[in-house]
Amino acid sequence: MIDEDRDLALFDGPNRIARGAEAVVSSAFRAALAASSQATLRVFDMETGRPVDLDLRPKTSDPAPTPRRGRPRLGVAAREVTLLPRHWNWLAAQPGGASAALRRLVDQARRTGADADARRRRTDAAYAFMVEMAGDAPDFEEASRALFAADRDRLTALITPWPSDIQAQVLELFDGE
Numbered sequence: 001m002i003d004e005d006r007d008l009a010l011f012d013g014p015n016r017i018a019r020g021a022e023a024v025v026s027s028a029f030r031a032a033l034a035a036s037s038q039a040t041l042r043v044f045d046m047e048t049g050r051p052v053d054l055d056l057r058p059k060t061s062d063p064a065p066t067p068r069r070g071r072p073r074l075g076v077a078a079r080e081v082t083l084l085p086r087h088w089n090w091l092a093a094q095p096g097g098a099s100a101a102l103r104r105l106v107d108q109a110r111r112t113g114a115d116a117d118a119r120r121r122r123t124d125a126a127y128a129f130m131v132e133m134a135g136d137a138p139d140f141e142e143a144s145r146a147l148f149a150a151d152r153d154r155l156t157a158l159i160t161p162w163p164s165d166i167q168a169q170v171l172e173l174f175d176g177e
Contacts, residue, residue, distance in 0.1 A: 007019070008020065011042045011044070011165070013040045048124075049125030123148060126170050129169060133169070138161050146158055147170075155171075
């Protein structure tokens with residue numbers, strides 16, 4: 001199934017030849033493969049910076065969905081949480097019980113740490129892409145240090161000898177574009 005929300009980038013060697021939704025990138029992948037059987041095509045998820053595989057098989061019609069019986073799914077997932085007795089005691093005393101208190105705590109942590117979490121995800125994505133596309137490039141280790149230090153100027157200077165599309169992609173991932 002095609003995920004239209006996923007932002008992908010298609011590279012032929014060091015050259016980015018397409019970016020966009022999965023349908024757009026799949027089409028560009030097929031065209032590049034038809035144009036040259038020697039193409040070295042790689043697709044990357046721009047949220048994670050990691051390579052992905054595309055399903056290029058011909059699409060078949062999906063069977064009609066069957067109606068579900070019972071209660072509608074609410075998106076609630078039951079999982080195990082291990083806490084010390086003092087934590088369980090505190091949670092039990094909270095309004096709404098343990099589950100409601102945990103949801104409030106998670107929501108609060110998500111709000112207060114959103115910027116730092118976003119920066120970490122961008123750094124991790126840029127690093128994952130760098131490892132795949134420039135792991136043997138000059139100054140890779142120093143560029144990695146600059147990336148994790150959030151030193152954009154030093155990172156930019158260190159990756160200048162790299163192919164321009166790889167440089168641009170690393171900086172896009174770093175900046176969150």
